[in-house]
Amino acid sequence: MRYAVLLSPQAIARVHSVLADNGAIDVLLDTRALLAELVSPHDEGLILDPALLSTSIADTIASSIAEYPRALIAYSSVTTAALESAVILAQRTSARFVFRGTPNERSLLEQAVLLLPDINLGNDLLVLLEPNLELLPHGLRRRLTTMFRNGDGPFTPDSLAAATAVARRSLDRNLSAAGFTSARRVIEAVRVASAFRAITASRTPLGHVAMVLGYKSKRTLDTQLKLLLDITSSKLRTDPLPSSEAANRLMIQLTAREPGKYAQSDRMPQKIPGSGRALKLVVDDQSNEDARRNASADK
Amino acid sequence: MNIDAFLDSLANARSDASFARTAAGLTSLQAYDSIRANGFDPFVHEAILDRIALDIESIPVGTSARVALDSVIQALPFWDTEGTIRIGHRSVYTALLNYGQALGDEGEWPLAENVYARVGMDAELDGETWLAAEARLLMGRACRMCADWQTSQLAYRRAYELGMDAGDMAIALRAQIGEANNLWTRGDFPAGKRLLARTAHRARHSCPTILPRVTVAMAGLANAAGEYERAIQITFDLLQTVARDDEVRYQALVDLAAYLVDYGLPSVAAKALRLVEAAAPEAGVRRHAQLNRFFLAAHHDTEQEFTASYVAFSEEVLAPRQQTQLALFAAQGYRRFSRFDSAQTSAEHALVLAKQYEFFQLVFEAETELHEIEAARTVDAIPLAPASVPPARKRRGKTLYRSTTGARPSPRIRRVAESLENMARQLGSTDGL
Numbered sequence: 001m002r003y004a005v006l007l008s009p010q011a012i013a014r015v016h017s018v019l020a021d022n023g024a025i026d027v028l029l030d031t032r033a034l035l036a037e038l039v040s041p042h043d044e045g046l047i048l049d050p051a052l053l054s055t056s057i058a059d060t061i062a063s064s065i066a067e068y069p070r071a072l073i074a075y076s077s078v079t080t081a082a083l084e085s086a087v088i089l090a091q092r093t094s095a096r097f098v099f100r101g102t103p104n105e106r107s108l109l110e111q112a113v114l115l116l117p118d119i120n121l122g123n124d125l126l127v128l129l130e131p132n133l134e135l136l137p138h139g140l141r142r143r144l145t146t147m148f149r150n151g152d153g154p155f156t157p158d159s160l161a162a163a164t165a166v167a168r169r170s171l172d173r174n175l176s177a178a179g180f181t182s183a184r185r186v187i188e189a190v191r192v193a194s195a196f197r198a199i200t201a202s203r204t205p206l207g208h209v210a211m212v213l214g215y216k217s218k219r220t221l222d223t224q225l226k227l228l229l230d231i232t233s234s235k236l237r238t239d240p241l242p243s244s245e246a247a248n249r250l251m252i253q254l255t256a257r258e259p260g261k262y263a264q265s266d267r268m269p270q271k272i273p274g275s276g277r278a279l280k281l282v283v284d285d286q287s288n289e290d291a292r293r294n295a296s297a298d299k
Numbered sequence: 300m301n302i303d304a305f306l307d308s309l310a311n312a313r314s315d316a317s318f319a320r321t322a323a324g325l326t327s328l329q330a331y332d333s334i335r336a337n338g339f340d341p342f343v344h345e346a347i348l349d350r351i352a353l354d355i356e357s358i359p360v361g362t363s364a365r366v367a368l369d370s371v372i373q374a375l376p377f378w379d380t381e382g383t384i385r386i387g388h389r390s391v392y393t394a395l396l397n398y399g400q401a402l403g404d405e406g407e408w409p410l411a412e413n414v415y416a417r418v419g420m421d422a423e424l425d426g427e428t429w430l431a432a433e434a435r436l437l438m439g440r441a442c443r444m445c446a447d448w449q450t451s452q453l454a455y456r457r458a459y460e461l462g463m464d465a466g467d468m469a470i471a472l473r474a475q476i477g478e479a480n481n482l483w484t485r486g487d488f489p490a491g492k493r494l495l496a497r498t499a500h501r502a503r504h505s506c507p508t509i510l511p512r513v514t515v516a517m518a519g520l521a522n523a524a525g526e527y528e529r530a531i532q533i534t535f536d537l538l539q540t541v542a543r544d545d546e547v548r549y550q551a552l553v554d555l556a557a558y559l560v561d562y563g564l565p566s567v568a569a570k571a572l573r574l575v576e577a578a579a580p581e582a583g584v585r586r587h588a589q590l591n592r593f594f595l596a597a598h599h600d601t602e603q604e605f606t607a608s609y610v611a612f613s614e615e616v617l618a619p620r621q622q623t624q625l626a627l628f629a630a631q632g633y634r635r636f637s638r639f640d641s642a643q644t645s646a647e648h649a650l651v652l653a654k655q656y657e658f659f660q661l662v663f664e665a666e667t668e669l670h671e672i673e674a675a676r677t678v679d680a681i682p683l684a685p686a687s688v689p690p691a692r693k694r695r696g697k698t699l700y701r702s703t704t705g706a707r708p709s710p711r712i713r714r715v716a717e718s719l720e721n722m723a724r725q726l727g728s729t730d731g732l
Contacts, residue, residue, distance in 0.1 A: 078370040078394040083377050086390070090382025097386060099393040101400070102433050107469040107508070146383035154426050155466040163385075163426030191466070214466020216505055 001116060001202045004028055004037045005047040011075055011100070015047060018110045022204040031057050038064040045071040045116045050089060051082035058085035062092035069123070071116045071150070075109065077101060094122075094149035114204055114212050115151055118197040122149045124247035125193065132255055135178035140164045140171070144186065151194025155214065157183035181256045189250050192228050195221070199233055200240035206233045228253045304409040317619070317655075319357035320364055324398065324410065326351050327371045328417065331391065334378045335421065341376075348372045362618075363401035363583075370394040385425065392422050392430045399437060403444070404583055406620030412441035412450075419454075423461070432461035432470045439477045443484070451481055468506040472498055476509075476516050483520045491520050511537055511547040515554060527562040528709060534558060535715045549579040553588055555715075564708060565599040567716040574722055590621055590628075597632030605632045623652040623661050630668050634675055642672050 003019070005012060006028040015025065026044065028034045031053065037046070038061060050058065065072060072095040076082040089095045096112045098105065125148050126133070133141050143164050147153035154160040160183055161171040175183055191213055198209045210221035210233075222232045229249050231241065241249075305325040309318060330347045351372050358365040371394040380387040395418045402411035419434035435458035442451035455478040462470030475498045483491030499513045514537045522530035534555040541547045552575045559568035572595070575588035593612055596605045609629055617625060626649035633642035646668045653661035708716070 078374050078390045078397070080373040083374060083386075083390055087377060087380050087382065087386060090380075090384060090386040092382075094383050097384065097389065099390060101397040102393060102430075103400075103437065104433055104467065104470050104473070107467050108429065111467075142383070150383070152384070154428060156428065156464045159426040159428045159464065161426070162424060211468065211505055214463075214468060 001197070002026060002044045003047055003113070004034075004044045006031070006034050006052055007047060007049045007075060008052070011049060014106070014109065015075070015113060018106060018113055022114060022202060022208075035060065035064075039068065045073065045113070047073045047075055047113070048089075049076045049082070050074050050085035051076045051079055053085040055084050055088060058088040059092075062088060065093050069119045071119060072096070073098065073112045073116075075100065075112075094146055096150045096152045111212055112152070114198055114202075114209070115194045116197050117149065117151045117194055118200075118243060119149075120243040121193055121196050121247055124244050125250055128247055128251040129254065132178045132180060136174055137166075140166065140174055147190045148193065151190060153187070153190055155187060155191070157187065160187065179255045181254060185254060188224055189228055189254050192224055193246075193250060196243075196246060199236050206237065209233070304413045308407070308410060319354050321410070323351050323354035323358065323368055324364070324402070324414075326354065327368055327375075327398070328414070330375060331371070331395070334375055339376055339378050344375070348375060363404050364398070367394065367398035367401040371398055385427075388422075388425055389427060389430065392418050392427060392434075396430070396434060396437065399434075399441070403437075403441060405618040408441050408444040412438055412445060412447075415441055415454075419457075428461055429465040429467060429470075432458050432465050432467065432474075435461060436470055436474055436477065439474065439481075443477070443481055448481060448485065452478060455481070468501075469509050472502050472506055472509045473512065476512055480516055480519070483523055488520060488524050492517075495520065511541050511551075515547065515551060518554060518558065522558045522561060527558060528712060530558040531555065531562060531715055532711055535718070546581075549575050549581070549584045549588075553584070553591065556588075556591060559715075560595065562708070562712065564712070564716065565595050567719060569595050569599075570716075570719050574719070586615075586617070586621065589615075590624055593625065594628045594631075597628045597635065602636045605636070619652065619655075620661075623649050623665075626652060627661060627665055627668060630665075630672070634668070634672050637675070639672055639676050643669070646672060 001023040002025075003015070003023055004026045005015060007015065012025070012027060019025065026037075028037055034048070034057075037044075048061070053061070061072075072089070072093055074086055074089055074095045075098045076086065077100045086097065090097065094117075098109050098112050102108075126145060129148070133144060136144065143153070143160070154163050157171065158168055161168040164171065166174070171183055175186065180186055195209055195213050198204050198212075199206065206221070207218045210216075210218045213221060215221045215224070218233060222234075225231055225233055225236065229236070229241065229246055305321060305328070308321045309325070326347065330344060330351065333347075334344060351368070355365055355368050355372070358368070371391070374387070374390040374394040377387040378391055395414055399411045399414040399418070402408075402414065415434045415438035419431050419438055422428075422434055423431035435454045439451045439454035439458055442448075442454055455474045458474035458477075459471045462468070462472075462474060475494060479491045479494040479498065482488075482494060495513060495517050499510065499517070502509045502513055514533055518530045518533040518537070521527075521533060534551050537551050538548065538555065541551065552571050556568040556571040556575075559565070559571065569592055572588045572592040576585050576592065579585045579588065589612065593608055596608045600608075609632070612625060626645045630642045630645035630649060633639070633645060646665055650662065650665035650669065653659075653665050
């Protein structure tokens, strides 16, 4: 994979050391070179330091990325100059952010750089999932959309609930009402989708991809890939699936439930008419039918 | 917010700079609390942030605390800003973690612990698992430095869990290394060794980038257990494999120097430290090496060399902990050369600084040093041995090393010493080394 970078020399050295032999870097010398790069047909990942961009340049980048989508990583320190441009990128693109200065910054950068999202897969998946996503509350829908686009997101259902400011039960209820199988399945799908490009379009060893994804070994990665895409990582590398096919397979695994079937109003316990306290257990019509049939068979 | 550590620090601050630094930190945290609870209101918070900015100006330029506090107050107005991610929250948490690290660099571990605890809790509630894991990892270290072993262990365990949740094996394994370090620092070598072996096994399979850190910890354990040769050999082998990783490389060199001193080869240790001083990219690491070399000068060099390096060093701007250590080492050096008045002045200065900044271990060391000086005065008739290291001689182009005990080091250690000389030569400053 190739990356176009506009960073300080120190940051470039850090990106080099993270990439090792797993990718090549085109250093952009100034914002003019960056603007030329933005309209080029190459599908390179962009790694930028927002501190080196003025707000107007950040605006231009956002508009350009909306027109020619590509993966974007913002890598900078926390300064006012950086934050002003970073906010524009955060609001108008699906950039992934890595802030400098923490001891494990390297591993976060490695995740961002090596797991460059596959833009086509993200778009195809979002188109397929649109009916389901429409049923979600705004905050959760936005968060999931970003996660599918850039692969950056919480790794556990609890953190996903905290990040979207809803209770864990509400998260599960919302997802199931929208027809998603489960929060865990959604998170695994995001993880697998984020590794799609690294598996299909790079030479990064598969064991290393599994490690960067946070899996214990390549075997665990294979298990997840088999479950969600019905293919192992080695097979996927030698014979890459088209992104539309991969999106389709992911969508099927993500939405095993029919949207709206478990709508919230149906699942809420209801009071029995005439009784102040007792609650009626709500079951599906199908289950009611089965119960009646069993009862009559017993008689 | 628990601000006891900050209030204690303010009450004990004896210089304007130290007071201003702590006050600016405390006000920043209070502003953070207010913004977190109520959102950023320019009418209320801008004045507070301006005042903090004024306080920050009294902190010496170039210190990491100043830079970090500056980024905290720059990030706070963006708190409520959201995009596809909560960019405001993330930047503020990162800035606060940087501030905690700056406090740690200056030896203000109780304050750093406070900051990390706060960030860890808030980031976890926000679903920022990675930052929460990072905060807990740093908190584990800060608690260890405050000798709060139990909290340190809890913080490391939480860091491990959060690291696994965040899918970052590096954090999880570093937390285990921290826990192992806690164990052997307290003398439980077998348990520390077992945990490190387990961590190394996992790192080899799931996260090889963390292996050098496991090796550094293993060498530390070996040295603490008295296996000096093994410690030197492990660290030296590590040096051969981490040529591209500056962070680990220079830390390994500083550690190697410490082990060589314990083994009895201070002259070789000094070479390793000079290499770090000459080539380490981070100022903090260079300063650390410089201070260690001053310690060697105080204990092993000639009087002229000691005095020259003290003069060179006393012009530098140092963090409080380093100032205290410098005064203490100077006292030890003066005592060795029977300059008791200077030794007493330095030891008293070290004691004042150590008490002022609450470096209790250094208070104890300074008091011990004062007693040693008194004792040495009374037996002044018996001069203390000057430079105790026999100088390395050359024969047929080969250096013959002698340890402080006069014994010849083993062939393995001689190879390490020769390689260090070669590294110094490659650096192109052989004369200086």
